[in-house]
Structures are given as C-alpha cells and as structure tokens.
Amino acid sequence: MPDYTNTSEPVIQVRSVIKSFGDQRVLDGIDLDVMPGEIMVVMGGSGCGKSTLLRHMIGSIVPDSGSVKLFGREITTLSEQEMNEIRKKFGILFQSGALINSLTVGENVALPLREHTHLDEKTIEIMIKIKLELVSLRIHADKMPAQLSGGMKKRAGLARAIALDPQILFYDEPSAGLDPVTSAQIDQLIIDLTRKLHVTSVVVTHEMDSAFSIADRMCMLDKGKVLKIGMRQEFETLRDTPAENLTSDQDKLIRQFLRGDADGPLSRRKADSDYEEDLLRV
Amino acid sequence: MGKSRSGTDEPFETSGYLHVLALLGGTAMGISRRVLATLGSISLLLSETFGGILCGVFVPGVRLGREALLTQMVRVGIKAIPIVIMIQLAIGMILPLQMFPKLDEFGQAEQIATINGIAAFRELGPLMTAVILSGFAGASIAAELGTMVVAEEIEALEALALNPVRFLVVPRLLATIVMMVLLTVIADVVMVLGGFLTSLRLGIDADVFYLLSREAVDLMGFGTGLIKAGVFGLLVGLIACYLGLAVKPWQGSDGVGKATTHTVVYSIVAIIGADAIFTVIFYSYGLFK
Ligand SMILES: Nc1ncnc2c1ncn2[C@@H]1O[C@H](COP(=O)(O)OP(=O)(O)OP(=O)(O)O)[C@@H](O)[C@H]1O
Ligand SMILES: [Mg+2]
Numbered sequence: 001m002p003d004y005t006n007t008s009e010p011v012i013q014v015r016s017v018i019k020s021f022g023d024q025r026v027l028d029g030i031d032l033d034v035m036p037g038e039i040m041v042v043m044g045g046s047g048c049g050k051s052t053l054l055r056h057m058i059g060s061i062v063p064d065s066g067s068v069k070l071f072g073r074e075i076t077t078l079s080e081q082e083m084n085e086i087r088k089k090f091g092i093l094f095q096s097g098a099l100i101n102s103l104t105v106g107e108n109v110a111l112p113l114r115e116h117t118h119l120d121e122k123t124i125e126i127m128i129k130i131k132l133e134l135v136s137l138r139i140h141a142d143k144m145p146a147q148l149s150g151g152m153k154k155r156a157g158l159a160r161a162i163a164l165d166p167q168i169l170f171y172d173e174p175s176a177g178l179d180p181v182t183s184a185q186i187d188q189l190i191i192d193l194t195r196k197l198h199v200t201s202v203v204v205t206h207e208m209d210s211a212f213s214i215a216d217r218m219c220m221l222d223k224g225k226v227l228k229i230g231m232r233q234e235f236e237t238l239r240d241t242p243a244e245n246l247t248s249d250q251d252k253l254i255r256q257f258l259r260g261d262a263d264g265p266l267s268r269r270k271a272d273s274d275y276e277e278d279l280l281r282v
Numbered sequence: 283m284g285k286s287r288s289g290t291d292e293p294f295e296t297s298g299y300l301h302v303l304a305l306l307g308g309t310a311m312g313i314s315r316r317v318l319a320t321l322g323s324i325s326l327l328l329s330e331t332f333g334g335i336l337c338g339v340f341v342p343g344v345r346l347g348r349e350a351l352l353t354q355m356v357r358v359g360i361k362a363i364p365i366v367i368m369i370q371l372a373i374g375m376i377l378p379l380q381m382f383p384k385l386d387e388f389g390q391a392e393q394i395a396t397i398n399g400i401a402a403f404r405e406l407g408p409l410m411t412a413v414i415l416s417g418f419a420g421a422s423i424a425a426e427l428g429t430m431v432v433a434e435e436i437e438a439l440e441a442l443a444l445n446p447v448r449f450l451v452v453p454r455l456l457a458t459i460v461m462m463v464l465l466t467v468i469a470d471v472v473m474v475l476g477g478f479l480t481s482l483r484l485g486i487d488a489d490v491f492y493l494l495s496r497e498a499v500d501l502m503g504f505g506t507g508l509i510k511a512g513v514f515g516l517l518v519g520l521i522a523c524y525l526g527l528a529v530k531p532w533q534g535s536d537g538v539g540k541a542t543t544h545t546v547v548y549s550i551v552a553i554i555g556a557d558a559i560f561t562v563i564f565y566s567y568g569l570f571k
Contacts, residue, residue, distance in 0.1 A: 060437055060440060060441060084445075085443075087440075087441060087442065087443035088443050094434055094437070094441075096433070096434055098433065098435055098437065098438035099435070099438075100430075100435050101430070101433065101435065102426075111442065111444070112442050112443075115442075115444055116443065157438075
C-alpha cells in the first residue's frame with residue numbers, strides 16, 4: 001500500500017508549473033505531489049495538457065516557470081548528463097508506444113539493457129523473454145514494430161519501459177485502443193508492478209473504468225489547472241452523488257466527466273463559446 | 283503602427299518603392315538572422331558528434347556501435363556503387379569526345395588522356411560522387427531521422443537516457459564520410475576507364491593513353507581529391523542529420539518531405555561552395571602544377 005504518512009517525501013513534486021506554446025497557455029500553475037508506491041491517475045478532456053504535464057515530469061520539456069522535483073531533485077535545471085542518470089530510474093510508456101521502428105520488438109526491449117547495463121548477452125536474452133512474457137508478447141520478439149497492431153505496440157513499449165526495473169513508471173493512455181480483456185490485463189499489470197515491486201505510477205487516462213480500478217489517488221485537470229486531487233473514494237462518491245445534491249459547479253463538472261454524461265456543465269461550456277460570433281466573422 | 287511581416291517595427295512612414303525596400307531589407311535581415319542561427323546549431327551538432335566519436339574511441343565502456351556503423355555504411359555506400367560506376371563511365375566517355383576535335387586540330391589528340399585524368403581525380407570524381415550521395419544517402423538519412431521525430435522515437439530515445447546524437451548521428455556521419463572517400467576512389471578509376479574506351483575508339487594508342495594518364499595523376503591530385511571527398515561527406519551527412527532532426531513532431535509527413543528536399547538542395551550548394559574554396563586554397567598554395 002502507498003505510504004501516506006506525513007513523514008514520507010513525495011517522489012514527484014510539481015509546483016506552480018506554467019507552460020505556453022505560442023499564445024496558448026497549456027499548463028497554468030499546476031501543483032501535484034505523487035507519493036511513494038501509489039498509483040496516481042491524471043484525468044482530463046482531450047487536449048487539456050495531460051501529455052504535456054507528463055513530459056514535464058520526465059524532463060523532456062522545461063516549464064516557463066515553476067519547479068519539478070523527482071526523488072527530491074529539481075530536474076528543470078539539470079544538465080543533460082545529470083538528467084540521464086535520473087532517466088535510468090524511471091520508465092515511460094508513450095501514447096503511441098514509440099518503439100524504434102528499425103529494431104525488432106526484442107531489440108527494443110534489449111536497448112536500455114544493452115546501453116545502460118554490463119549484463120552479458122545471455123542474461124539480456126533471458127530478461128527480454130521475461131519482460132515480453134509479462135505483456136504476452138514473447139512469441140512476437142522477432143517481429144518488427146510495423147508488423148504489430150496498435151495494442152501490441154503499446155504492450156511492447158511497456159515491456160521496454162520496465163526493462164531497467166524502474167522506480168517510477170509513467171503511462172500515457174495505457175489502455176486507449178486496446179480490447180477490454182487486454183486493457184484489463186494492462187490494468188492488472190500496473191497494479192502488480194506497483195504493489196509487488198513498490199513502483200510509483202503516474203497514469204494518464206480517459207478510460208474511467210480503468211481509472212477507478214487502478215487508482216489510489218486521482219487528479220482532474222481542466223483548462224491547464226488542477227480541478228481536484230483526492231483519494232479514489234472521494235471521486236467515487238462524487239460520481240455516485242445525484243447532480244441535484246451537488247452545489248459547486250466544479251463538482252458538477254467533475255461528476256459529468258467521471259460519468260461520461262452527454263449533458264452537464266462541460267457541454268454547456270461549448271455552447272457558451274463565441275461560436276456564433278466566429279461564424280458571423282467569416 | 284503595426285508590425286511589418288518580417289517582425290521589425292517600421293521606423294517611418296514609407297510609401298511606394300521605399301516601402302518595398304524596407305520590406306526587402308527586413309526580410310533579408312530576417313533571413314540572415316535565421317541563417318546565422320542555423321549555422322550555429324549545425325556547428326553545435328558537429329561538435330557534439332565529434333564529442334560522441336571521441337567518447338566512443340577513448341572512453342572505455344562507451345560503445346561506438348560498430349554494427350550500427352556497418353549497417354549505415356552498407357546502406358549509404360554499397361547501394362550507390364552501380365550508379366557511381368554508370369555515371370562516371372558515361373562522363374569519362376563524353377568529356378574526351380567533346381575535347382577531341384579541338385585538340386586534334388593542334389595535333390594533340392592524345393592529350394585527352396591528360397585532361398580526362400586531371401578532371402577525374404581532382405574534380406569530377408569527388409564532385410559527382412558527392413552529388414550522387416547527397417541524393418542517395420543524404421535524402422534517405424533526412425527522411426529516416428525526420429520520420430523518427432514524427433513517430434516520437436527520438437523523444438523515446440531521450441527518455442531512455444540515450445543521446446540521439448551519439449546513437450543516430452555518429453554512425454550516419456561516419457558512414458557518409460568513409461563511403462564518400464571509398465566511392466570517390468571507384469569514381470576516379472572508372473572515369474579514367476571511360477576515357478580509355480573513348481580514346482581507343484578515336485584511335486589513340488593504348489600505351490600512350492596509359493602513360494599520359496599516369497603522368498597526369500600525381501599523388502597530390504589524388505590525395506587532395508580524397509580530402510575534398512571527405513569534407514563533402516561531412517557536409518552531406520551533417521546537413522542531412524541536422525535537417526532530419528530539425529523536423530518537428532507536428533509537421534508530420536509534410537515536414538519529412540521538406541527536410542528531404544532541402545537536404546539535397548543545401549547539400550549540393552554546400553558541396554559546390556566548399557569545392558570553390560578548396561580550389562582557391564590548393565592553387566594559391568601551389569599544390570597543383
Ligand atoms: N510541442 C507543442 N507545440 C505546440 N503546441 C503543443 C505542443 N504540445 C502540445 N501542444 C498543445 O497543447 C495542448 C495539450 O496537448 P496535450 O498533448 O498535452 O493534450 P492531452 O491532454 O494529452 O490530450 P489527449 O488526451 O488527446 O492526448 C494541445 O492543445 C496541443 O495542441
Ligand atoms: Mg495525450
């Protein structure tokens with residue numbers, strides 16, 4: 001179980017992170033703590049900046065302002081070499097899998113092992129088999145990524161992400177585009193890795209079923225801000241409360257998102273926008 | 283007052299051709315600033331690549347990636363061999379044919395061997411190989427790296443703590459340089475062979491052709507040609523890697539296409555420019571007689 005005692009330090013600490021691309025402010029002052037051994041699920045509408053937040057946490061984007069700490073170290077000011085040392089301690093599953101297309105599935109998994117460890121080829125072979133078996137891809141080790149389906153690519157990406165036995169795992173939409181059974185298997189894998197190996201996990205997802213089955217805590221993003229962070233149970237309660245009983249607009253908005261209702265404050269927001277004006281301007 | 287298109291504030295009310303001039307000036311400044319910035323990043327890439335090579339050679343434990351280098355050499359060079367042979371054979375046959383009537387007027391027909399030999403080793407061997415490789419290797423490297431950017435592979439490499447420069451650029455750049463030099467040797471020899479075929483047809487004695495060719499091609503001409511080839515290889519590889527990696531993920535296949543085209547165009551411009559500079563240097567130091 002995750003460690004929520006007051007004495008434990010967060011593994012990931014995001015403070016007042018602001019990031020704009022051109023005129024568009026994608027992250028507008030994000031604060032987020034992820035505690036050791038927990039599964040933190042980050043939710044939010046498409047394009048609200050979930051992947052961008054993830055990219056800040058893995059140090060591939062530097063914020064305009066604010067701080068990001070991994071293992072207690074500020075990563076926004078690290079040199080490339082120092083950052084690489086930290087990168088070896090976490091794994092990431094990209095939204096598209098991001099396999100190296102010129103290497104086979106097995107070689108993709110072997111890549112971090114060959115480059116960052118001094119293991120001999122035999123041991124690496126064994127480790128590839130173990131990691132691929134975990135995601136049920138062992139028999140596909142010699143295929144090229146182009147020969148895999150989208151879901152298989154994602155699983156191969158996961159096998160590569162766990163190759164170095166990382167302490168943190170980041171998942172960008174792990175179950176999007178997977179069939180229900182595979183999706184449930186991935187969920188179980190995330191839970192197993194977290195519980196058995198005491199990995200800390202950050203999962204970005206749209207899929208509410210999957211979110212509720214894996215999360216310890218949840219975080220909802222909207223318009224570049226954190227709407228709500230809380231234990232899974234709080235979100236469950238919010239989801240199951242009738243809309244009439246909720247007073248704040250914010251709670252109603254979160255409830256609609258969690259339930260996937262067509263009607264609610266989120267839908268009205270679209271109608272409020274300057275759509276008509278925009279049309280008339282043409 | 284608004285901003286002009288080149289992003290500079292217009293200093294005074296302009297009208298008519300003054301306005302056009304101001305716009306042109308602004309654009310030129312914008313372009314030259316961009317060119318400077320680009321040159322800056324290219325030299326950065328170059329120094330990082332050499333850092334990577336030195337690390338691979340001298341630091342124990344850091345691998346240079348011999349397999350990767352070999353793969354790239356095959357891909358860059360071996361497949362270009364037939365084209366290089368075809369083109370150089372054709373040029374070797376055409377050039378003497380063009381020279382022949384005038385030289386024959388002076389009774390110097392056999393000098394086509396000299397002209398052909400000098401042209402091959404000093405100029406056309408390295409130059410044509412470089413042009414061919416910029417289309418062959420340059421375009422494919424730019425397309426490959428650009429596609430990797432778009433597919434988030436580069437970002438994935440970085441997240442795996444693998445430096446894309448060391449991992450991708452070093453083997454490609456080395457392979458381009460090495461193969462350019464090797465292909466140039468082939469190109470040189472094949473062009474002389476082409477000239478030989480023509481001269482036989484024109485009734486020039488084979489022994490005379492051989493002797494004159496030997497005389498025309500000294501070690502200096504051969505060596506400087508290879509140095510040029512090496513530098514051309516560096517330019518093509520560097521431009522291709524730079525433009526390929528400069529594709530932005532959201533540009534998609536469009537960005538990859540542009541990177542490919544630009545690689546070929548800029549490579550050829552850079553090759554010709556470097557060639558001109560080399561010629562000036564070689565002659566002003568009196569390396570050629
Ligand atoms: N490199 C970039 N340059 C410019 N704009 C970007 C860049 N990356 C993201 N954006 C913009 O930032 C916004 C958030 O993108 P992001 O990928 O973080 O969304 P997301 O929440 O992950 O969406 P999805 O659920 O669809 O994956 C989008 O509007 C996108 O257009
Ligand atoms: Mg995303």
